[in-house]
Amino acid sequence: MQATARRLFVASATSCARRRLTRNALPQHPMPLDQPLVDAAIRQALDRFPTGYAGAAAVRTDAGRIITSVAFDPPNSCASLCHEAGAYCEANRIGARVVASVCVSRETPGGTFIILAPCGICQERLALWGPDVEVAVAVLGRPGEWECRTLAELRPHDWLRAVSDAEQSPILR
Numbered sequence: 702m703q704a705t706a707r708r709l710f711v712a713s714a715t716s717c718a719r720r721r722l723t724r725n726a727l728p729q730h731p732m733p734l735d736q737p738l739v740d741a742a743i744r745q746a747l748d749r750f751p752t753g754y755a756g757a758a759a760v761r762t763d764a765g766r767i768i769t770s771v772a773f774d775p776p777n778s779c780a781s782l783c784h785e786a787g788a789y790c791e792a793n794r795i796g797a798r799v800v801a802s803v804c805v806s807r808e809t810p811g812g813t814f815i816i817l818a819p820c821g822i823c824q825e826r827l828a829l830w831g832p833d834v835e836v837a838v839a840v841l842g843r844p845g846e847w848e849c850r851t852l853a854e855l856r857p858h859d860w861l862r863a864v865s866d867a868e869q870s871p872i873l874r
């Protein structure tokens with residue numbers, strides 16, 4: 702059974718790696734987003750959905766703890782929640798900062814898990830922990846492989862940046 706999703710390794714430093722080199726040395730996991738975090742999401746998906754569709758999310762907190770969760774799918778789909786939502790809420794419950802997030806999904810048993818970047822709503826949720834949160838994104842054309850991006854890279858025109866920019870602008874003061 703193939704149940705893997707692997708990072709696409711490139712010769713040059715990724716944007717996340719470069720950011721780690723320049724970021725202040727906050728007390729957090731040295732590699733917020735790594736293969737063990739992806740593997741934790743896959744294990745959670747397989748535990749909860751051993752047959753058929755499988756999916757789950759995993760986040761790492763600033764203390765290095767991994768929290769996993771799965772989607773909530775009540776009969777009324779309007780009330781459903783993404784795979785990530787439970788992990789985000791649990792991190793919030795314990796007062797931890799999320800520093801990395803990954804979501805995996807596969808349609809059929811034995812199929813390859815693909816990486817799902819956080820949806821727009823989950824991006825808004827992740828914004829609670831700032832633009833440097835790392836997220837796994839799919840490598841298009843190479844199903845199952847993933848790359849690291851920051852939340853800021855996912856949304857370069859984030860509305861929060863406009864608010865911050867306006868607050869600092871001498872024109873609008």
Ligand SMILES: [Zn+2]
Nearest residue numbers: 783820822823
């Ligand atoms: Zn979502």
